[in-house]
Amino acid sequence: MRTSKRVDLLQIIIIQISDYMGNQGKEKITVGIIGATGYAGAELVRILSGHPHVRLTILTSRQYAGVRFDQVYPAMRCHVPLICEAFSMERLGDACEVIYMALPHKIPMTIIPELIVKGKRVIDLSADFRFNDPDLYESVYQRHTAKELLGDAVYGLSEIYSEAIQDAVLIGNPGCYPTSALLPTIPLLRSGLIELTSIIIDAKSGVSGAGRSLSLGTHFCQVNDSFKAYKVAEHRHNPEIDAILSREAGESVSVLFVPHLVPMTRGMLTTQYAGLKTQVTGDDIRACLDDFYSQSPFVRICPEGSLPETLHVRGSNFCDIGFKLDERHGRVILISAIDNLVKGAAGQAVQNMNLMCDLDETAGLMQMPYPV
Amino acid sequence: MRTSKRVDLLQIIIIQISDYMGNQGKEKITVGIIGATGYAGAELVRILSGHPHVRLTILTSRQYAGVRFDQVYPAMRCHVPLICEAFSMERLGDACEVIYMALPHKIPMTIIPELIVKGKRVIDLSADFRFNDPDLYESVYQRHTAKELLGDAVYGLSEIYSEAIQDAVLIGNPGCYPTSALLPTIPLLRSGLIELTSIIIDAKSGVSGAGRSLSLGTHFCQVNDSFKAYKVAEHRHNPEIDAILSREAGESVSVLFVPHLVPMTRGMLTTQYAGLKTQVTGDDIRACLDDFYSQSPFVRICPEGSLPETLHVRGSNFCDIGFKLDERHGRVILISAIDNLVKGAAGQAVQNMNLMCDLDETAGLMQMPYPV
Amino acid sequence: MRTSKRVDLLQIIIIQISDYMGNQGKEKITVGIIGATGYAGAELVRILSGHPHVRLTILTSRQYAGVRFDQVYPAMRCHVPLICEAFSMERLGDACEVIYMALPHKIPMTIIPELIVKGKRVIDLSADFRFNDPDLYESVYQRHTAKELLGDAVYGLSEIYSEAIQDAVLIGNPGCYPTSALLPTIPLLRSGLIELTSIIIDAKSGVSGAGRSLSLGTHFCQVNDSFKAYKVAEHRHNPEIDAILSREAGESVSVLFVPHLVPMTRGMLTTQYAGLKTQVTGDDIRACLDDFYSQSPFVRICPEGSLPETLHVRGSNFCDIGFKLDERHGRVILISAIDNLVKGAAGQAVQNMNLMCDLDETAGLMQMPYPV
């Protein structure tokens, strides 16, 4: 008794029944991915091709238009039968309810306004809709040509802004570094446990964060068995972090952000140093984090004596958070680990879609990391 | 609207309905893993904790008895709430219908006979029940103390022996190297396309194949950025491969098997060289493989111009197979890639359980590999 | 015309003439290495076997006594014909003028006093003689049994304490982390450019720093493609750094030190954050570093726009230093890269011997790093 390779009947039955029982009256959501052959795009394909409430309808790729997606990513051979196509506003209009933009910044803002007019829900993984303040965006990136949408776009840090996300039609999906830095910090900030003037963020990322485009900086021989800092105090995720912290604090906050490159494919570990308000104890911090994330399926607070490692979140949408007190100097060291391509990009984007579409927040996202 | 971290209601509903609809009358299968904290054991935990028809009840570990499993493998924190316990025949008897043995050879044969008497189904990942011929086993390993079971034990190469597996109570789960070597070869052998006297198997494995035990050979600094052959023409998987090929051929077949160690965690690529029978063409080989595996959900034959890479199967139960003709010498070069811990160990073991328990062969096993 | 493999006459001639010309009257220095088969010990063997003024006479190894050294390290096959031997005070007394101790702390202090009495020069790579203050040592490590030597032992940070090193008979060779942290900091401290109350040291090391002993933490599969912090704010190199900075400052200084593990064999990159004194500019810092190290062959100050990478120092005794201003917060970010086994251990130990023995500081140490 063998099941056919292509038609897993039981799986289809399960999904159909679950549609019926758990989402009565709901059809599958039709989804398109613009820029499906970059690393974030391909990770979206991987996650969404296993999502119980999604039907992938359109994958676009400038470079690979006309080529089967699984020729570009043979890992998914036999399981993603779509052919990459060139971008077409018309095709998207007809075939997709939800659209993911996995393109470099600058292009999304030229496309998204029309999608919004057509009534689509859009999740943009670029920086184009992460800033509410157009001047700030323009000082960091370039001229913004769709400023009228900035006010309505919601910053898609799922655990923090879930309510606004549920009502949004346009999500500015956070950068990987900001996600890893903000998740441990915001609860402490909101509880008034840390000083905001002294935060230093020393972050370390795997190479996939640089994307699939070719550059000497991602050549195996330049990266392998080496380690370096880059864009020290001048990375574009610094103002993104500052903007969100300032919004949270109700005053201008600026942090120092220093990224490093680790010889690994996936993973991001962020070590943050923050001064503690007087009298704050380790128990206060633990209680604050435990409480804040008690209902968050993707945030795991490490028990005492244990700290995050990127190995433990690889391939998953988890953010693991641990901390240690520096009692001599009245500081807390916050350590968080994510997979930069999942919680730092595609996974959080799907989590946001789940929230927007009133699905279970974890739908399609509960894959465990490998033990090694 | 957040779901609780621990109780994913929808998932439970899906599983319950699928139990009801797809497996009417079936309860969840209770499963124990003996040796759960080695790499193969932990991989079983990962796969089975997401298996829709399984309830994990017992995880044993000599080294970590009394310790929460997710303290040993924090990757699974919050999702595998079991505590490791010492081995107890009584506990197993009460709590498990299916038992996986993930121990070094020699120990399983002292435990399994009693489990069989108790009516359990046993899948043994060691070599103890891979050989039908006790003399052969004893010449390669050591004295066998449960020879009476060898006749009934079934060699768990799922795609090849699925019928016998469905009726088995004891599975000798194949070694990783034999799995990767036999899957491309047996179809060609059965179709009489290749010479059996000339086969050379040049195999390359990731480091996890050596297990979690400490040895200089798995020290990061000894392995990283290096490559070597080991146990050349004297690895114990050589007689295992010979035995199966001989059984298939109905005559004594002996191959030359040379394993190598690759600086990567998971993955196995096997390059085989076999003489072709006269007049055999590339089309013959492709037709043979395509046909043989047309109903096999886990074997993917690479299209012409494409060859397997371990990246494309990492973390999955797939075996990707490609080939090339060496027309000048009348040979075929067969290349296969598997994840040594999944199709080469835990994944195939679960596939065998699915077959034994009349479940969908793919249940719990359809995770896609990451794009990178 | 082939030269014999074992007898490179020209090389011998060169060395003999150079002995005669450059070091008139000097014999080759006889050298022993206690603990020659650990990673630091083996690195000493590599460097010293090519040192023009050294004759290696004794290599000891508890584990490999009686075994040829090049069987343990086949990289040096045909070029290090010595056999490892058990430790023998008598043999050392007869055969060595300079002795390197590459043992875990605690053992060296039981051996070194007698060596000093015998008139040997000793360079100890353990922590046993790095602290002048026995109470501090005992609070960090364990009871010290040779306190009488602590006053005379010299901390072997070559560029900083070269004068004292030249007159020393006992060197406490610095830890790898302290070397990488102190070299950029001390010049700025001496020039009064930085605040001492605010220093944060975020350091990242390759795996060889953990040594050759087996532990789960150096298992390839636990380290590969992952990143983590460890011993956060409680690593024993923290008090070592504090002690030296306090000595330099003439007041108690305490820094926060957080080490991380990088999936690479060799290399250490240290990112330091220090507040600047008012009015200090980038030019001040550059001038200070350039000036301080103008005569130091092993310290290279990166030109503006360039920062250290561990790739650029791998295998060499270089320490590359770069920096960046964080003008918004009045801080400097100091980045230094070393090879933890060379400048962080064996290389600096040889540099110290060169200083002690009035040889060229660079003798035996001018190997270039590989381009990749």
Added chain:
Amino acid sequence: MRTSKRVDLLQIIIIQISDYMGNQGKEKITVGIIGATGYAGAELVRILSGHPHVRLTILTSRQYAGVRFDQVYPAMRCHVPLICEAFSMERLGDACEVIYMALPHKIPMTIIPELIVKGKRVIDLSADFRFNDPDLYESVYQRHTAKELLGDAVYGLSEIYSEAIQDAVLIGNPGCYPTSALLPTIPLLRSGLIELTSIIIDAKSGVSGAGRSLSLGTHFCQVNDSFKAYKVAEHRHNPEIDAILSREAGESVSVLFVPHLVPMTRGMLTTQYAGLKTQVTGDDIRACLDDFYSQSPFVRICPEGSLPETLHVRGSNFCDIGFKLDERHGRVILISAIDNLVKGAAGQAVQNMNLMCDLDETAGLMQMPYPV
């Protein structure tokens, strides 16, 4: 007493004296490298900048003309003060006696004829002058425009053709794969110990073999933690190996050559399978190899029970050779390890220059590999 960073007097003295004593009357050889910023070119710079009898005068680079070499390769900062320049026949004519060509094939043959006319000695690392037979070259590569030189060009497999190399003015430096495959095979072939009809070469290379140019195949994320075969039975080094073996055998020999890519920067391990002539024993093979290479400083025959690993030759010009008998099938398994950039490219090129210029064969090449 510090020596200046730039002027290592002792070293200069040693070199001058050795010039005087060991090479009486010899001046330093002026050397240019065409294509100095590719990986093979940069490795030539590394080796030659430490060569006692060489003065590097010209480094050319199309991409980096006008840029300091050590800006492109900061590993060599402070030690290679040359500026890359555009190619100029005139400059070369004036400033270099020996010229290394480290360019892609096709270009060297347009340049070299004029260099030869000018009386230069040329070592070409491309394939352009590796084949004596122009038709063969043209069938594998493209039209040859300097056929008149093919007869005089010498194949620079140093240990095998040293006599011809000593008299040559133009060297076709061997490919990395042919070097690793031919060194173990030719002695056995010359001694008539192996069958020539059955040779299979299963080779594995690090990523630097693909060069510094950008391609998806060298993107860190595509290579890291993965393994694959490529150009199976159609790599251009296959005809190169065939041509040399045929020349040696005096008859047409064709082997099967299958290369693989290992996730490491440097290193090449080649596993060869060859049928043994009747009655040949392991002792015969060992005696043959030991004898053949008894005077070869760079070939190390592994003692029984030991096999090559790429770690043991990394960064060095060594070729380590080991073997094992497959007695059941009358085969020998030959295993050889080299550093693809050193013995497989730049190191062998320098060895050839040493032979051509009547220098010690090992001059500049006796750096030991790191222990790890």
